[in-house]
Amino acid sequence: MTALAPTPTAVVAASERRSRRGSPWLRFLVGRVWRALVAMWVIVTAAFIVLRVAGGDPVRAALGVTADPSVVQARREQLGLDRPLIVQYADYLWGLLHGDLGVSLITGRSVNEIVAGRLPATLELAGISFAVILLVAVPVGLFVAILTQGGRRRGVEVTFTGITSFIAAVPEYLLGVLLIIVFAIALHALPVAGQSGPASYVLPVAALSIASSASIARIARIEALATLGDDYVRTARSKRLPAAMIYFKHALPNMLTATLTIGGTMLGTMVASGVLVEQVFNWPGMGTAFVQAITSKDYGIVQGLALVYAAIILVVNLLVDVVLSILDRRTTLMETA
Template sequence: MSVMQHWHREPAPARDAVAVSGDPEDVTSARRRPGAVWGRFLLRRTVRTVFSLFVIVSVAFVVVRLSAGDPVRQALGPTAPPSLVETRRAQLGLDLPLWRQYTDYLSGLLHGDLGTSIITGQPVIDVVSSRLPKSLLLAALAVAVALLVAVPFGLATAVLTRDGRRRGLELGFNGATGLATAVPEFLLGAALVITLGIWWPVLPVAGADTAASYVLPVIALAAPSAALIARVARVEGLKVLGRDYMRAARAKRLPTATLHLRHALPNMLTAVLTLAGTTAAGMVAATALVEQVFNWPGLGYALIQAISGRDYNIVGGIALVYAALIIVINLCVDVLLALLDRRTTLLER
C-alpha cells in the first residue's frame, strides 16, 4: 500500500455519520440526496443570519436611544433656542414614542434606508460606502499576514518539538505566543505608535495615504491573532505528525517538503481554518479601536466619533454593517468546512 493510499484512507476527525444519526439508512439516503442536505444546511444558516441581524439591530437601537444626552442639542450647540431644537427633533422623528421610532427604523432598513446623520445630515449609506473599503482592506491584510506567519511557524515548531524534543524551544514558543495573545490590539497599536512613530520615527502613524501607512495598523491587528493561530497550528501539527500514515511516510524517507507540506499540512488545516474564520470576524470588530489609535479613515473611526456625538443613525447603520460582515464571515467558514468534510451537514440534521 502506498503512502498516498494510506493517507486517503485515514479517517477524518469528525464523528462517524452513522453513529451520530443512529440510522445507516438515513446516512445513505442523505448521501443520495446531496442537494436536499445542502438546502437544509443553507436554510438553517440563513435563518440564523436574519435572526442575528435582527437582535443586533434591536440591541443597538435601544442602547443608543437610552444613553444619556440629547444628540440634537449637541449638534445644534448649547446656545440654540429651544424652539429650534424641538423643530429639529420633530424633523428627525425623535419626538415620537420609542416604539414608533423603532418600527420606523426597521421599515427604513427593509427599504435600504439607513437614515441620515443627525449632526451632518449626510446619508449613512454614503458614510458606509466611503469608509468601508479602507476597513475591509485593513482587516483582509491583517488576516492574510496572520495566516502566512502563524501556519508555517506553528507547523515548523511542531516538527522541531515532536516527541518531546527541544524543550527550551517549546517553552519559548508557548511563552511568546501566550504573551502576544494577551495584549489587546489597541494597546499594541499604541505601543507601536510610541516606539516606531515617536521614539524612532521610521513609519507613519496616522492616515492611509501611502503603503507604509498600512504597516503598523496591520501589525497591531495581526499579531495577537497570529500568535493564537500558531498555538493551535502547533497542537494540530503534533497530532498529525503522530499518526500512523505519517510514520509510514517517514519510514519511506520522503523528502521533508513532501512529508510536511503534502501530507501533514492538509490534515491540520480544518481546525486552523475554523479558528481563522473566528479570528477574521474578531479582526473586523477590532478595527474600530485600532483605527482610532492610528487615525485611520475607516468605518471603525467613524463609529467611535458617532458614539461620542450620539449620532443615532450613524451608530445603528455602522453596527448593522459590522454585524453583517461578521455573520457573513462565519457563514463562509461554515460552508468551507462543510465542503472539506461533507459529514458536517449530517451532524446538524
C-alpha cells in the same frame, strides 16, 4: 435466514422521504442563513431600543443641552422621532430592508455615504492583516510542531508557549502605540498616521496582526502535532517520502481545518476590534468615524455603523461555516441528521 428484499412500495416511500428531506448540505446552509438573520434581527432591535429608550432623547444628546427647544423639536419631527415607538420601529426596519442605515442626528448626512466612503479602507486593513496572520502563524506553528513532536525539545515548547501567550494578551491598540513610539517617533522609519502609500500600512497592519498571529500559531501547532501523529503520516514516513512532502503535502492541508475555523472567526472580530487601531493611526476607515460619532454623541451614525460591524461579523462567520462544510461534509451530515 435470508433477508427479505424491499418491496416496491417501501422503495418508493424511502425515496419520497429522502426527497422531502432534501440535500443535507442545503438544509445546513438554510439553517445557517436563518440563524444569521435571526441574530441580525436581535442586534437591530437591541440597537433601536438602546438609542431610543436607554439613551433618553438622542436629538437632545446630539444637539446639546443648550440647544433651543424649538430646534430640538423640529429636528425630532424631521427624523420622525416624535411618532409612537412602534411606528418608529416599523419605519426603521422598513428603511433597513431598503438599504437605509439612517442619518446623522446632527448634520442629517446619510450613514450610507459614510459607509461607502470608509468601509473599503476598513476591509482593506482587515484583509491584509488577516493574510499576514495566516502567512506567519501557520508556518510558525507547523515548524514548532515539527521541532517538538514526540515530546522533544521541551525548552522550545515552553519558550514558544510563554512568548505567544504574552503577545496574544497585549491589546491591539496598545501594540499600536508601542509601534508608533519605536518606529515612527524614535526611529523615524515609518509614517505615524493616515493612508498615504505602502509604508503607511506597515504599522496598523502590524498592530492588528501581531497578537492574533501568536494566538493562531499556538492553535496551528496543536493541530499540526495531532496531524503528525495520524496513521497516514506514519505510513508516509514508512515509505521514506521526503520530509518536505510529508509536512507540506500531507500534514499541512489536514491541519488547516481548525486553524481556518478560528482564523475565519477572528477575521470578523478583527474588523470590529480595528476600531481603536484605526483611531490610533488616524486610518480613514469606519473605526475613526465610529469613535468621532461616539464623541459627538451622534447616535444615528453610531447605530448605523454598529449594524454594519455586526453584519460583517455574521457574514464572515456564515462564510466560514459554509467553507468548512464544503471541506468536511461529515460535519454537515452530523448537524443535519
